[in-house]
Amino acid sequence: MIEKNGAMTFEDSPYIMEILTALRDERTDSINFRRFLSSLGRYMAYEITKTMNYEKIDVSTPLAKAKGVKIKDMENVVLITVLRASIPFMEGVIKVLEKARVGVVSASRGSPPKFEIEMNYVRIPKIKKEDILIIVDPMIATGSTLVKVIEECEKYGKAKRRIILGVLAAPEGIKRIKEKFENVEIYVADVDEKLNERGYIVPGLGDAGDRAFNTEFE
Numbered sequence: 721m722i723e724k725n726g727a728m729t730f731e732d733s734p735y736i737m738e739i740l741t742a743l744r745d746e747r748t749d750s751i752n753f754r755r756f757l758s759s760l761g762r763y764m765a766y767e768i769t770k771t772m773n774y775e776k777i778d779v780s781t782p783l784a785k786a787k788g789v790k791i792k793d794m795e796n797v798v799l800i801t802v803l804r805a806s807i808p809f810m811e812g813v814i815k816v817l818e819k820a821r822v823g824v825v826s827a828s829r830g831s832p833p834k835f836e837i838e839m840n841y842v843r844i845p846k847i848k849k850e851d852i853l854i855i856v857d858p859m860i861a862t863g864s865t866l867v868k869v870i871e872e873c874e875k876y877g878k879a880k881r882r883i884i885l886g887v888l889a890a891p892e893g894i895k896r897i898k899e900k901f902e903n904v905e906i907y908v909a910d911v912d913e914k915l916n917e918r919g920y921i922v923p924g925l926g927d928a929g930d931r932a933f934n935t936e937f938e
């Protein structure tokens with residue numbers, strides 16, 4: 721992992737970068753876009769487990785005793801899905817973090833320049849002090865949505881770690897989140913150059929929701 725603009729990136733992983741390249745490609749259809757999002761979620765979740773607390777344990781094989789490992793934090797993960805592009809991304813994440821308690825937030829970002837956030841549905845489990853809260857949202861653009869989601873999550877308890885897991889981030893979004901929540905950890909495949917006037921990450925990969933579900937709205 722490499723620190724970049726306040727976020728931890730996986731640009732040192734050729735395999736993750738290859739998946740990101742396929743996601744960026746405008747020729748990638750919705751079926752493969754979802755598949756690549758799911759794959760990226762799985763491999764990024766593997767990387768996140770490297771930052772979790774674990775203990776060494778003894779285990780009996782059919783032949784003898786052996787040394788093993790138990791990741792203690794895997795028992796205390798809360799995953800929050802931010803609809804809608806997070807659905808296939810979360811599919812990969814939860815294949816690794818299988819014991820997680822899962823919440824769902826539906827949040828939409830308004831038009832520029834205000835980018836006001838409207839939250840239509842919130843279903844978040846109780847968050848305990850020993851939990852790791854992981855908010856899954858592929859595109860960290862302005863940061864407005866994630867600030868609102870973190871604020872909402874805090875109503876359900878204080879976790880020992882708060883993580884945002886995404887595909888891409890813009891420097892502007894990272895800055896906004898860090899200004900509001902200094903100790904929030906941000907993990908993304910890479911950090912891109914900037915936002916455009918419409919609030920899209922550039923070069924980015926377009927509207928992740930539209931590309932994942934083959935939709936386009938006015």
